[in-house]
Amino acid sequence: MPRYQSSSVEGARKAVAARLREVRLDGGLKGHELAARCGWHKSKTSRIESARTPPSDADIRAWCAACGADGEADDIVAASRTADSMYLEWKRLQRTGLRRLQEARMPLYERTKLHRGYASHVVPGLFQTPAYAAALLSSVSRFHGTPDDTEAAVDARMARARVLHQGSHRFALLIEEAVLRYQVGDAEAMAGQLGHLLSVMSLPAVSVGVIPFSAQGRGMWTLETFDVFDDQRVHVELLTAQVTLTAPSEVGMYIKAWTDLRGIAVYGASARSLVADALGALG
Template sequence: MSTEAQDQREALGARLRVFRKGAGYTSGRAFAAAAGWHESKVSRIEHGRQKPSEEDLRVWCEATGQQDQVADLIAVLRHINELWLEWKRQLKDGATSRQQKAIPVYAKTKLFRIWHPTLVWGALQTADYAADTFKQVVNFYDIPDDIESARDKRLERQKYLYEGDRAFHVILGEQALYSNFGGRNVMLEQLEWLLHVMRLPRLSLGFVPRAAPLWIWPGNSFSMFDSRLVLVETFSAELTVSKPSEIETYIKAFGLLKRSAVYGDSAKELIRGAIRYYDRY
């Protein structure tokens, strides 16, 4: 869980503690008895170690005479849930809806800062490469097969590479040039496409060579939208970061990754090296 989500969970717990004490329950044990809960549950909720359910909040407010606060507390809880979205929940109806959700975010962003250590960023993918990544998503999360529509929605984002006054700062690990999605022909097409899009004036595309000195460990991939939102992907969930102090951490990390990256002719030579590899594949 992000520190932002944890901070908000702890703040919610502290608010509930105030309600408990204000209602005359001087100990968590007494309140647990009134609510019909195990006493440790009260302590875990108040200290942010356990997220209450919406029903827990209703019971808490009923027991403390704070019924008028239920709607507000549930809104806070739902916001905390949104900070950490499990992939199984996001993708339960397939991958297309998640791709659709990204389009408005892209539309209002002027500055993109993208880091991915192991694969090509979505807006720079070819159709076949994108389809193969979604094939893996469908199989891994056991979700409905909507590969074609999810691919098309992802490729819709490419229009923003050509529209408006946006700037795209993208850094990939050299491994992204070799991670094999779809086989030799798909990879060769993808690599040639990278050479093509590098000519776009609004795109700065760099690579961290596999032997480059590192100023920060590679970590997870992340996408930064202006200085207001960062999305971080893990195998289990997508983390949403919007707290300014946490966003500053990602800005710093991006700057350190950039120190290790190569651009221009050096970047093109890395791509051509991968093309030579797949030519022999």
Template sequence: MPNSPYSAAQAARHALGQRLKEIRKSNGMTARAFAARAGWSESKASRIENGKTFPADADLRAYAELCGAPEAYPDLLAAAHGIEGMYVEWRRLQRDGMRHAQQAHVSLYERTEHFRIYEPSVIPGILQTRNYARAIMGTISAFRHLPDDVDAAVDVRMRRQHILRDAGRRFGIILEEAALRARFGNSDVMAAQLGHLLTVTSRQQVSLGIVPFTVNRRMWPLEGFWIFGNEQVLIELATAQVTVKQPSEIETYERMFSELVSIARYGKHARALIAEAIHALG
């Protein structure tokens, strides 16, 4: 992953240009012939294909239709629209503290009916207790030297959890066993958090799976990611939040989630793993 929003966007622009070049070449057209058909100068096609000029929606449609690949247009459009906001450093997103970043996703949560969530090392925010959320947000805030608005950010996170009570939504959640064992707050905070997980598993709209340490893996541990319906995927890295909106990339995350589902433990087996983690607190 490039180390700045600028370099990430530049790399994505270049990749999009190369993809357009491949679409043109697969149709057997030279850049000059394509430009003539599109009514462009040859230099415009060259600038777009080399990532120096960002294509407009009409330019993308021209590549798709004139090169005999109209089915590629929706994917090209989604890729282009997602590039500018695809990689946002936490220091930009959280420059005024953590509350703003929490509030920014409220509308996305409200309009999503199907959530698929994977977390390798922490309990996801939608399942967190107030004290656990305060402990983990406090740790992040201190490490990143953010303005101290942890309590306000926790309030936003707690309010967002009302969607869990909506029987019309579906939540597929997979945790690595490590997420049950990583301690944030004292033993009482962790015991309450793990007890809350046991309560959540009884809700019909929530499917909670745990991937045990000892499982024979068919999918390697990944960065945490959230799939919001078929609209987008959010991935949290150490330095940035990545947004994926390209349908083909969303499909890849859906496939990875399905593989994780196949190795996770559910029902009484998941509850047993949670109970073991509670017992280990002493």
């Protein structure tokens, strides 16, 4: 797994490693003895116990069996899968295409009361038009080499966007001005997207702040795209993976970053003017 400095992910993996070490010690085995019983190199035991190598389900079951602790295996496998779910590579999330990924997120969006987000590269998914989403998702599919189900994925993304008009949800999204200028799809698709964004900005449940290129007193650098769900959960989008953070200290750090960025964003007429300028630049 590529390294991502997250105490949530690292802490969960270290907890699994510590439990496996306890199982070995309780079984009265040394590291090389366990390795011999499992049929692997002794360095693998060390790497697993130091959380450098995440164990597979089979590794955990073999480990517990070698220590005479088969009854421990299911719980440790479950803990390992939980740790693994905090860092999910896109190739795993998208292995059957993009539609299921869009649908899988629906329950989270439906139960979230306050959704805060920051977009540094593309228009947030909730605000996308079908044409913009199709251009974006098809490029994602090509890059990651996943099954191309763009049409179905776009339909699922549009269905998810209905949450903007339902229930008592609130949405507070921050967008870098660069997002308005990066052309996704052809000029017609981009023009339609910017026009749609102007419409979304008028929704009563939505607050959109645009961070201008010329923002003064910028104390927070451009970050990766992230979303905060009800102060409980953060999704961070990397090139290779989605990272889910639930540790209060880390969630709080992203809320602090969002708050700092909000302080340099413009709203209302000023934000709409930046969108209109980008629209006009398309000719």
